[in-house]
Amino acid sequence: xxxxxxxxxxxxxxxxxxxxxxxxxxxxxxxxxxxxxxxxxxxxxxxxxxxxxxxxxxxxxxxxxxxxxxxxxxxxxxxxxxxxxxxxxxxxxxxxxxxxxxxxxxxxxxxxxxxxxxxxxxxxxxxxxxxxxxxxxxxxxxxxxxxxxxxxxxxxxxxxxxxxxxxxxxxxxxxxxxxxxxxxxxxxxxxxxxxxxxxxxxxxxxxxxxxxxxxxxxxxxxxxxxxxxxxxxxxxxxxxxxxxxxxxxxxxxxxxxxxxxxxxxxxxxxxxxxxxxxxxxxxxxxxxxxxxxxxxxxxxxxxxxxxxxxxxxxx
Amino acid sequence: xxxxxxxxxxxxxxxxxxxxxxxxxxxxxxxxxxxxxxxxxxxxxxxxxxxxxxxxxxxxxxxxxxxxxxxxxxxxxxxxxxxxxxxxxxxxxxxxxxxxxxxxxxxxxxxxxxxxxx
Numbered sequence: 001x002x003x004x005x006x007x008x009x010x011x012x013x014x015x016x017x018x019x020x021x022x023x024x025x026x027x028x029x030x031x032x033x034x035x036x037x038x039x040x041x042x043x044x045x046x047x048x049x050x051x052x053x054x055x056x057x058x059x060x061x062x063x064x065x066x067x068x069x070x071x072x073x074x075x076x077x078x079x080x081x082x083x084x085x086x087x088x089x090x091x092x093x094x095x096x097x098x099x100x101x102x103x104x105x106x107x108x109x110x111x112x113x114x115x116x117x118x119x120x121x122x123x124x125x126x127x128x129x130x131x132x133x134x135x136x137x138x139x140x141x142x143x144x145x146x147x148x149x150x151x152x153x154x155x156x157x158x159x160x161x162x163x164x165x166x167x168x169x170x171x172x173x174x175x176x177x178x179x180x181x182x183x184x185x186x187x188x189x190x191x192x193x194x195x196x197x198x199x200x201x202x203x204x205x206x207x208x209x210x211x212x213x214x215x216x217x218x219x220x221x222x223x224x225x226x227x228x229x230x231x232x233x234x235x236x237x238x239x240x241x242x243x244x245x246x247x248x249x250x251x252x253x254x255x256x257x258x259x260x261x262x263x264x265x266x267x268x269x270x271x272x273x274x275x276x277x278x279x280x281x282x283x284x285x286x287x288x289x290x291x292x293x294x295x296x297x298x299x300x301x302x303x304x305x306x307x308x309x310x311x312x313x314x315x
Numbered sequence: 316x317x318x319x320x321x322x323x324x325x326x327x328x329x330x331x332x333x334x335x336x337x338x339x340x341x342x343x344x345x346x347x348x349x350x351x352x353x354x355x356x357x358x359x360x361x362x363x364x365x366x367x368x369x370x371x372x373x374x375x376x377x378x379x380x381x382x383x384x385x386x387x388x389x390x391x392x393x394x395x396x397x398x399x400x401x402x403x404x405x406x407x408x409x410x411x412x413x414x415x416x417x418x419x420x421x422x423x424x425x426x427x428x429x430x431x432x433x
Contacts, residue, residue: 023429028354029416034409038429116414117394185411186433194429202407204433210405215428225432230396259432 020195021179026051031058031161032115033185037168043177050182053171057164061086061156068146069153078145086163087141090156093270094136094246096286100277101270102246104134106155112251114242115157119233121240131249162224162269165189169265186225189265190218200314206256206297213303214259214295216312222265226272227257227297243276252277259295260287261312267292280304346406348385350378351418359385359419361404374415385419386410407431 025038026047037050064083071077079087090103108130113119122130138149165182169189172180179192181199190199198217205211206229216223231242245252258275262268271292275283280296287294287307296304305313348359352372359367361383369376375391384404387397390412397412406423 025422027351027356027418027420029413032413034351034411034413034418036430113393115394116392119394181430183430186431188430188432190430199429200427201430201432202428204431209400209433210408212428212431223432227433230399230433231394 023180023194030054031164031184032157033161035185036183037180038183039172039177039180043175043180046172046175046177049175050168050172054164054168054182054184057167061160061164065154065156065160068148071148073148073151076145076147081144084141084144084146086156086160087139087146089159089163089266089270090154091136091141093159093274096290097274097277098247099136100245100247100252101158101274102134102136103154103156103158104136104139104152105244105246105249107131107133107152108249109155109242109244110153112240113233115231117233119235119240121235127249134246134249136246158273159266159270161185161187162222162265162267165222165265184265187222187265187269188224189222191220193219198314203257203259203295207301213297214305214309215314216261217314218261218312221261221263221312222268223259223261224265224268224272225257225259226276228253229256243273245277253299254279256297256299256301257295258283258297261293261309262290347422348403349420349422351420353416361385369417372417374417376412376415376417378419387412387417387419390415 021040023038023040024044025036027034027036028051035054037047039047064079067077067079093101108127111122111126111130133150133152138152140147140149161184165184165187168182169191172191179194181188181190198219201216201218201223202212203214203225205213206227226243228241233240239253240251241253243252244250255276258272260268260272260275262271275294283294284306292307293309293312294306295309298304348361349356350359352374361380364381367378369378376387377389378385379388384402386402387410390397392412392414397410400410403410403419403421406421406427408421409418411418
């Protein structure tokens with residue numbers, strides 16, 4: 001029965017090419033960026049629910065942050081326990097960066113006009129005055145309340161967006177969604193796979209957005225990039241970017257971009273900023289310890305791949 | 316030695332056809348440009364050069380289409396990041412104005428990547 005065998009092969013081929021799941025992407029604006037949710041066609045009725053979850057969490061972070069920012073010195077500020085956990089994560093990033101990463105740096109970043117402009121360099125005396133308020137150690141964190149020991153303001157933009165994406169992914173899992181991507185302005189998580197293959201993710205070239213500097217295949221992994229090329233201004237020939245070193249209390253134009261692969265977006269998000277503040281040697285030893293692959297695009301255009309980045313790359 | 320039968324030729328032609336189709340869709344993705352305004356997507360014709368004033372959508376912004384490329388040339392936002400983002404012309408390219416909740420994007424039936432980290 002040779003013809004029967006051939007017919008079977010014919011049918012197998014039709015099944016192979018015909019059963020690929022197709023995916024749909026919905027863009028919307030939230031968390032101060034363009035968020036894109038990708039799910040399979042069969043799950044697309046859940047997109048609105050995922051979007052509502054993201055918007056609810058974004059509002060939650062904004063409200064809790066605001067409670068702390070409007071509070072006076074030594075005032076007891078009651079905040080949600082999940083927000084306490086987020087603040088403690090800020091403490092973790094502060095510790096592993098030896099104090100260079102600090103959520104209280106917002107106190108002086110806002111003087112420069114970050115994040116939304118208009119941008120300007122503040123006067124030396126204003127900077128000196130506000131710099132004295134900075135320091136994560138001035139934030140006393142208790143079980144369900146915090147106390148500010150000085151008049152700082154905080155911003156958790158460096159990793160709260162990542163936390164929200166992680167929560168959105170957990171929400172998707174609770175709705176039995178097995179495959180998809182949540183991409184919040186380049187901070188993204190690849191849930192499951194795409195028809196048995198990894199999700200294909202490009203890392204944008206810092207100088208030419210039509211090019212990528214690396215292509216990854218990811219399954220159940222997060223990748224985040226921090227760069228000096230989108231939010232910045234130049235005054236008197238000096239470039240001021242939106243990443244600040246809390247130790248030096250000034251802008252940190254150390255690299256063109258740093259990308260990090262991790263198991264959660266919160267971690268990848270926070271680490272991409274932490275690594276941005278460290279020198280290459282420090283990055284190497286920390287990424288080795290934390291097992292988080294890193295891609296550095298140096299100011300001179302050199303590309304450095306650390307801690308197993310290549311393992312996730314495809315041509 | 317067995318001779319090739321007509322059924323063999325059908326199977327070979329089928330496999331050949333599928334391969335050509337997959338290669339074609341991989342390389343010649345059909346590009347579609349859109350302007351996203353407050354979550355609504357409006358098609359943008361890249362074949363027609365000109366300046367589009369987004370005032371009719373309540374945005375003080377202008378988009379220029381030139382030689383199958385588009386870019387934001389005017390915006391009343393404070394940071395002007397969208398203007399710095401330059402032209403969009405290839406699959407997955409975006410120029411986003413967050414304060415105005417407006418973006419121009421190029422989508423393809425088969426995008427080069429499932430996501431871009433930037």
